[in-house]
Amino acid sequence: MPSKPPVMFPSDTRILERLGERLRLARLRRRFSTELVAARARISRTTLYRAEKGNPAITMGVYLRILAVYGPERDLDRLAADDTLGRELQDATMASRGRSS
Structure with a gap:
């Protein structure tokens, strides 16, 4: 029996x-x-x-294999490559702790 698809926000459903x-x-x-x-x-x-x-319910691996048929699968590699917000949050946390070496 197939598993139930995950419950998702409407905005996420539209993206998919x-x-x-x-x-x-x-x-x-x-x-x-x-x-x-x-x-x-x-x-x-x-x-x-x-x-x-x-x-x-479709896995990321399946999407990647489909994209590989068309060619632009390399674009997926760029999705989270430059996490500007994450880096800024990390830098702010390190600065507030007063980095000790």
Whole structure:
């Protein structure tokens, strides 16, 4: 029995739906069939369909394999590469502690 999809905020659901729509458009623009993409990504057509619908139960690994078929999977590597806010928070915490060496 498949697991229940996680409960998500509506804004997060919309983000996944937009990602799924972009994946579907990437497939259609390349004139790739669902069979071809599913085979190359080593997933079922049902999983591809669910990813293109933005199903929150689809894993990040599946999205990465689908993107690898289209080429822009390297873009995922940049998602959290420059965490400016995190660095500023870390610096502020270190400054307030008075770094001791």
